[in-house]
Amino acid sequence: MNATKTLSFVPLDYRPFTCYTAVQIARIGGFRIDVPEPGRLGHYFIPGDSAAIGDWWARKAAGTAASVVAVPMLAYGGLIASRYGGGISFEQAQNGLQVIKRVKEQNPDHKIYAFDAITRLTTSPFRDYPGNYSGKIREWSILQDKMTQPGMEHLKAECEAVKKTIPPQLIDDYLKARERNFAINKLCHK
Structure with missing residues (x-):
């Protein structure tokens, strides 16, 4: 299959609905789709390796017609990791997104469809959180x-x-994550 029918895909995370389903939909549409190896995408409480995935995507993008890219994976290590403020700072998230600029500079005609998710109303039960709040x-x-x-x-x-x-630290983390994610969303829309 030629490059015009090939996509590079950076999913939200490893879960079937966010990764496998999207791959299958692309295949139904007649596209070959390149996806990072599952081990790099993390697993529930373990964020994905954003830097490695960004590097993978930068290599793959040149050989594909377009890219579909989840901002939470590049910025935070995945959707679930985006819900917590303590792990990734705004600066780290912003740095993880620099790969988008790099890919566009190296491949000016490459179409990039980047998307984000609005942080949901609550947190997910998380291994470091004391109890389920x-x-x-x-x-x-x-x-x-x-x-x-x-x-x-x-x-x-x-x-x-x-x-x-x-616990006050949970409210602080909740608010910190939302403030950071909102700032990243504003940055992505410039």
Whole structure:
């Protein structure tokens, strides 16, 4: 098959829906698709090797018609890793995305379809988190948002009560991840 029917694909992570399903859809469409080796994509609590995947993609892109690239993999090591603020700083995430610029400079006519995911409302249970606070963080986050609406000030006491049930470091990490991801999203849209 020639390069015009070949794609390079950097998936969100290793999971079947984010990797295998996308590969199968491309194949149904008549494309050959190049994907990093599964071991580089991480596994649930273990982020993917962003640098190695970026290097892989930079080598593969020249021989393919286009690329479909998940920003969370290049920036954080995958979708699940993007939900936590403590592991990857804004600067590290920004550095991981430099490969997009490098690929475009080396292959000016190469089409790149980069995408990101909006961070979901709660965290995933994570091995380093003390206990499972996902539900409480979600509840607190919803109340925080509702309190910004006119006439919802009466929720303040309930919001503060929920907040007291969550370790402060988890709220800090939750907010840090969202702030970093929002900054990366703004950077990607320039």
